[in-house]
Amino acid sequence: MNSTAYSRPSKLPGGAGDRRPPTRLRGFASKIEPKKLGAGLLAGCCLALLTYVSLAKLFAIYSPVFASTANTSGLLQNTPPASSSSSSVPETTDAIPAEDTTFIGRENGNAVDPVDFPEEGPASAGSQEPGVPEVLSRKEDEAEKAAEAAATSVPNAEGGGEGAALAKMSCDENGEDEGFPYARPSVCELSGDIRISPKQKTMYLVNPSGGGGFDENGEKRLRPYARKDDFLLPAVVEVTVKSVPSAAAAPQCTKTHRVPAVVFSVAGYTDNFFHDNTDALIPLFLTASHLKGEVQLLITNYKPWWVQKYTPVLRRLSNYDPINFDADAGVHCFAAGYLGLYRDRDLIISPHPTRNPRNYTMVDYNRFIRSAYALRRDRPSALGEAPGMRPQMLIISRGGTRKLLNLEEVAAAATELGFNVTVAEAGADVAAFAALVNAADVLLAVHGAGLTNQIFLPTQAVVVQIVPWGNMDWMATNFYGQPAREMQLRYVEYYVDEEETSLKDKYPREHLVFSDPKALHKQGWQALAETIMKQDVKVNLTRFRPFLLQAIDKLQE
Structure with a gap:
């Protein structure tokens, strides 16, 4: 089909009822030299273009x-x-x-x-505050x-x-x-x-x-x-x-x-x-x-x-x-x-x-932080909801102290029990690691800053903390255990015994590290940093396997 949108008629319309240009105007136009007419049109176009550019620059400012x-x-x-x-x-x-x-x-x-300021707090009806549910009552x-x-x-x-x-x-x-x-x-x-x-x-x-x-x-x-x-x-x-x-x-x-x-x-x-x-x-x-x-x-x-x-x-x-x-x-x-x-x-x-x-609450903060990083999972997988579905476990590895020395064996044991296991170390790219954590149903790590990443987990996911030797229960509970509960996460903790710590290869059994770890705590952070905090752990798989089963049980609660 040929387009006629830009076709030009061969002659002016002259049928009955058509309006034609007045004779006087046609006569006047015929006296203008074509060369002068072209120059005038060119000057007019330049003037219009200059006016447009000036107004556009003013608008841009x-x-x-x-x-x-x-x-x-x-x-x-x-x-x-x-x-x-x-x-x-x-x-x-x-x-x-x-x-x-x-x-x-x-x-x-x-x-x-x-x-200039919000008229209502985050509890107000219709609140669109990122990560904070509208139903929460606020003062x-x-x-x-x-x-x-x-x-x-x-x-x-x-x-x-x-x-x-x-x-x-x-x-x-x-x-x-x-x-x-x-x-x-x-x-x-x-x-x-x-x-x-x-x-x-x-x-x-x-x-x-x-x-x-x-x-x-x-x-x-x-x-x-x-x-x-x-x-x-x-x-x-x-x-x-x-x-x-x-x-x-x-x-x-x-x-x-x-x-x-x-x-x-x-x-x-x-x-x-x-x-x-x-x-x-x-x-x-x-x-x-x-x-x-x-x-x-x-x-x-x-x-x-x-x-x-x-x-x-x-x-x-x-x-x-x-x-x-x-x-x-x-x-x-x-x-x-x-x-x-x-x-x-x-x-x-x-x-x-x-x-x-x-x-x-920390539940509000977790929702807020998941919203900031566009993390979509707010609930862990429901076991059995799809044939062959396996829960996802993320094991956070450490490159410095408090390493899990038999990490590969732990990952293999978790896989044998039915987990899909991913091992990763937290890095500078917070967004990428946050997405990895949010995809997990279970987060497992030795006590340390890596456990802070539990803030990215979906609500009711499971946190497994391996607590090193040396009366670390107060730190384990207050820094990560109780916060996990405050975030409405399910929490499992495993305490390393003296046979599972690398400290046994560094200190004799009569040393304070083994005989009276609390005495080291009383000496302050520096004493802890130089001894207990520098250990690595190698968990006994026979002892540890029931704690992996606990994680599965908690996902089914």
């Missing part, structure tokens, strides 16, 4: 859609700002598009629509309401505004947890006209009344690392909250944000996956997840590789690029913020009136 496309390409870059001495604010607060959300009409941390936080009220009076570049009258600082710094003293770090919540100057390591609070928990110099100093550890804290950047009587006494804003701030440190032990979760990611979840992404993170002791490594988690917690607190030269202004992070015991979240008023 001011359109939020263009801005979002340009800015999100540098998501969570590892490189610090080009010059820390520059007075301009680095482009680190551009909106980060979530995997299933388009942030049109929002750029550089400023909401275009008038609602509304008074501090959150204060932050929402403060959001209506965000300080302007010159300062002032109604936010100054709402100045408030409340700090939780005297909390105690017997047996876990490090689990109660100091945290301060602020609202009002807040000016954060990373270069000066200072948060200015415009506070005409002068009230609040400040010292005689009108200051409050805090090291915002989520672990109250006297050995570690000196290496954490100290941030000062300074009370000033008026906006004129504070530096002018170079960037105004319509979301609250969270200032925290990734110093200390955060090179370790266990501590990445206990000292940073879980505290961040506990402190900021109720804000549903509308929060600006400012990170001290900034580690570019750490930010890159946990990009999926940081994306779920904040819609904006984190700010490098160690290099930024601007003055960032907020109406509300946190200095430090709330936390609980290791891999455990318990109800608390101030530190966890929304009653989050």
